[in-house]
Amino acid sequence: MHPMLNIAVKAARRAGTIINRASNNLDVLRVERKNHNDFVSEVDRAAEQAITEVLLDAYPNHAILGEEGGAQGDSEYQWIIDPLDGTTNFLHSFPQYAVSIALSHNGTITQGVIYDPVHNDLFTASRGAGAFLNDRRIRVSKRIQLADSLIGTGFPYSDFAHLETYMSMFKDLLQRTAGLRRPGSAALDLAYVACGRFDGFWELGLKPWDMAAGVLMVQEAGGLVSDVEGNEHFLETGHVVAGTPRVFGQLLQALQPHLTDSLRY
Structure with missing residues (x-):
């Protein structure tokens, strides 16, 4: 696994731990409405902070673009983070949400991690090296119609x-x-x-x-x-x-x- 992808996996799993822990106490979460049908919880913010800390600890000069924190830093490397994609699902205990982390190098996406903490499914990809689900190589379906x-x-x-x-x-x-x-x-x-x-x-x-x-x-x-x-x-x-x-x-x-x-x- 590419070293940068490995760090992204570490960050995604740390966020997943925060999300899973919070899923047991949804009734006490603080939730704000950003726009109509667009919510953010304290879990979104905590997960993004955890991801950012892991990434910047390993790569302190990299830039960050996060859903909650916006753009931070200026670098040819930029991490693009959604700490909890599917917040509305999460808030209703509908088990379809994920952590998403990508790395852009000079505008090209080179690494990607999507982690489903409910089912412990880890999707990873490195440009030119294939895509994987829980370390098993994956391919799109063979359907043609x-x-x-x-x-x-x-x-x-x-x-x-x-x-x-x-x-x-x-x-x-x-x-x-x-x-x-x-x-x-x-x-x-x-x-x-x-x-x-x-x-x-x-x-x-x-x-x-x-x-x-x-x-x-x-x-x-x-x-x-x-x-x-x-x-x-x-x-x-x-x-x-x-x-x-x-x-x-x-x-x-x-x-x-x-x-x-x-x-x-």
Whole structure:
């Protein structure tokens, strides 16, 4: 395992310990509302602080981009952190949330960790070295037809600017696929594409920390990722499409008729 990935795993597991401990005392957690349907708890902040401490202890000159703490430092290396992707699920004891940590080197994602503390599932990826689930090599599924595919997605939850567009996409794809699922954690959704549990995924309006690690995971597992126009601006736009090599193209094509100018880069 790459030394930087190893440090990220250590950080993710430390955050997972904090999250698991807090899951037993949800009724006493302090929770704030950042926006409509967008919550942050003291667990999010504690987990991010723990991750940041582990990373900066090993690499004190690296920069940090965290969901809760924002951007810190200036370096060619930047850690992109979501300490608890799926906070709403966590607050309702719905067991679908994860820690997501990625490393960007000069703008390229090179390392990624997604840790599911509920099931103790550790997804890891290093650029050029493949993707793994609990040390077992993973690949995207072999499905080739959108009609046979299980597709993950994420509903708009805070910013509803693209709600009507999204709903038209959802209605269309509901009739073109074997099924749509919205578990509520984009990081895990992308990890599920990487290991073949989903055959594809799309979502609008994500943040870099929601998808950075997951995007690398899919790519290293043999899948394809783009923005909704088929380009590589997903980290800038927040709009992402991912899937197996064959399903990806069909999913992207199905989304094209619904695109509005506001979704274009």
